[in-house]
Amino acid sequence: xxxxxxxxxxxxxxxxxxxxxxxxxxxxxxxxxxxxxxxxxxxxxxxxxxxxxxxxxxxxxxxxxxxxxxxxxxxxxxxxxxxxxxxxxxxxxxxxxxxxxxxxxxxxxxxxxxxxxxxxxxxxxxxxxxxxxxxxxxxxxxxxxxxxxxxxxx
Numbered sequence: 001x002x003x004x005x006x007x008x009x010x011x012x013x014x015x016x017x018x019x020x021x022x023x024x025x026x027x028x029x030x031x032x033x034x035x036x037x038x039x040x041x042x043x044x045x046x047x048x049x050x051x052x053x054x055x056x057x058x059x060x061x062x063x064x065x066x067x068x069x070x071x072x073x074x075x076x077x078x079x080x081x082x083x084x085x086x087x088x089x090x091x092x093x094x095x096x097x098x099x100x101x102x103x104x105x106x107x108x109x110x111x112x113x114x115x116x117x118x119x120x121x122x123x124x125x126x127x128x129x130x131x132x133x134x135x136x137x138x139x140x141x142x143x144x145x146x147x148x149x150x151x152x153x154x
Contacts, residue, residue: 004102011091011098016114016121018091019045022084023059024074025116031150032112034092035139037132041096042139043088046147053151056081111146 019030022045029048035041046055052062059074092110099106109126131137 004098004104007098008095011095012110012112012121012123015043015045015088015091015112018084018087019047019114020116022056022080023047023049027116029116030112030114031146032088032110032114033139033143033146034088034095034110034112035108035130035142036092036096036106037108037129037139040132040139041089041092042143043085043092044140044143045084045088046150048150053147055147056084109142 015032015034016030019032020027023030027047027049028051030045031047032043032045034043044056046053047059048054049059049062054062057076059076095110096106098104105127107125107127109124109130111124113122113124114120130142131139
């Protein structure tokens, strides 16, 4: 019989799978940001590839040399980005539904870090309000801050 953690784990694994598919399995690390405050759902992600931390729309700007291809072309079209974000948001809504079904608190923020080579997923959860109580702060600001933090470390 499945328990709450099984459902959440499956949904988070699906989020990772979406990002892996988006980057054609060529990333070293995947960073996934999820937010749920005031009935607003946010899902976004970025990557570390060959030592570079890059946004999903910048994949073709990275100097990726894999499989002896100098210019590996990724499909970073708006349609593909929107499709990936939509699936991630749907997973986030399913996590919220499971939280309600199991009478658990829904995190206001989930940060997932996936190490591709180690096949290791780490998650950090927050339950306090992060941006909805601040008129000048948006979820994109939090995501961009995390991106910059990771970029500095690498």
